[in-house]
Amino acid sequence: MRDLFDEPAVAHVSYLNDAGQIVTFPMWVDFDGTNLSVSSPVGSRKGQAVRRRPQVAVSIVSTKNPWHWLSVSGRVVAIRPDEDLAWIDRMSQKYAGQLYQRRSPREVFMIEIDRVGSSDSWGS
Secondary structure: OHHHHHHOEEEEEEEEEEOOOOEEEEOOOOOOOOEEEEEOOOOOOOHHHHHHOOEEEEEEEEOOOOEEEEEEEEEEEEEEEOHHHHHHHHHHHHOOOOOOOOOEEEEEEEEEEEEEEEEEOOOO
């Protein structure tokens, strides 16, 4: 399923907000062979929420085959600054073909994978 992270497939990241509601956002996602990573502006509601409740779910669907997908449950195990916006610039090149336009401080959330579901076939 590693190939899903080679194409510009947008992921959907879900977390719990302060009211205990599930919130889902389309986000750029990366995989380093062990953990998933996503990014958000410093001080964002997403960042505040995962600091309190680190459990997240991530799904990604191929842009080429809608039945080639991956669903992951895990938890944010590390949060680090996006130094010189290197992470978001790399993702922006992949997804948009250019450097990221909003040049404000960001942080990267490392997600340790607890559970994986996937499909690589046509049909449900």
